[in-house]
Amino acid sequence: MGHRHPQVVQAVKDQLDRYMHLMVYGELVQSPQVRLAEALSQTLPDPLSSAFLVNSGSEAIEGALKLAKRYTGRPNLVSCYQAYHGSSHGALSVSGSENFKQGYRPLLPGVSHIRFNTPEDFSQIDERTAAVVVETVQGEAGVQVADDNYFRALRQHCDKVGALLILDEIQAGFGRTGTFWAFESYNIVPDILVTAKGMGGGMPIGAFISSPEIMSVLKNNPILGHISTFGGHPVSAAASLATLRVIQEENLLAQVPAKAEFIKQQLTHPAIRRIRHRGLMMAVEFDSFDVLKPIIDRAIELGVLTDWFLYCDNSMRVAPPLTIQESELEEACAIILQAIDEVV
Ligand SMILES: Cc1ncc(COP(=O)(O)O)c(C=O)c1O
Known part of the structure; x- marks a missing residue:
């Protein structure tokens, strides 16, 4: 929504004037x-009509993992290498970077990893698997997009063995990829x-959403x-609803492909190796971190805030507000190109 979208700010103010916190x-x-x-469920297909509101992405993942274990009665979880699902114990356990996990063991038992976008690894998902958790578009791996048929095949395999499919759209959700939900x-x-994340329009909130039955x-x-205690804080919930309405009323989803195309056309430079993206979730790849880091530093000095990715340090994160x-x-x-020219 950018900084301080007027409708989000107004929704926060209105809610502040009503109440901030009640019995929990x-x-x-x-x-x-x-x-x-209710508004979330209207953006979603059946049977996804039951939302449990929390405070952050990690917490939403924790809730989803507990829910899957409880519903299936099964002990194991499968997730992807290079996945990032958060920093709390459960979310870290299903994240896919040994580097981030090694200092914090023992983590959750019963977790195994498969390669993203690799149906050959589905054999690891079996009758003891409570759930497979996957980012619909892998974010911290540097915006990795699956082949068209990957998720259909994963869905079919989960159905076959009775495992639940959990999609993490903490980065991809609320319109970033050009549809309200990336899936x-x-x-x-x-x-x-x-x-979570963009869901709050700048306020802290997250959710795990499922069927009423589950x-x-x-x-x-x-x-x-x-x-x-604070899950679904009323002020954050009001901000989130305003965010959802702005996306709908300003017709922002329809504008995503043209905006992404415009960025791709502008960002042509011999130092740029390629651009990976799904809508406005973008990674601009350079030769190495050593090339990229001073470009990022210079872009920030010139007024464009950007970043690299946790597991992909040769790529610049481009994630403008919708x-x-x-x-x-x-x-x-123009500023990014200027930074590249000055550095390279
Ligand atoms: C895909 C994904 N899942 C989960 C999280 C964790 O969210 P939070 O930082 O709100 O706990 C993040 C945060 O970067 C994320 O990108």
């Missing part, structure tokens, strides 16, 4: 949460969908088996 474990139904959950373009429906197992035995205008894109790309 479902004693009181809170309308900002209910309205957001829409793969013609599949996950069992559990996870979202979600209902959290209701009892034990009652209050998954709870969070609201960005062509003139702003032109200016930003």
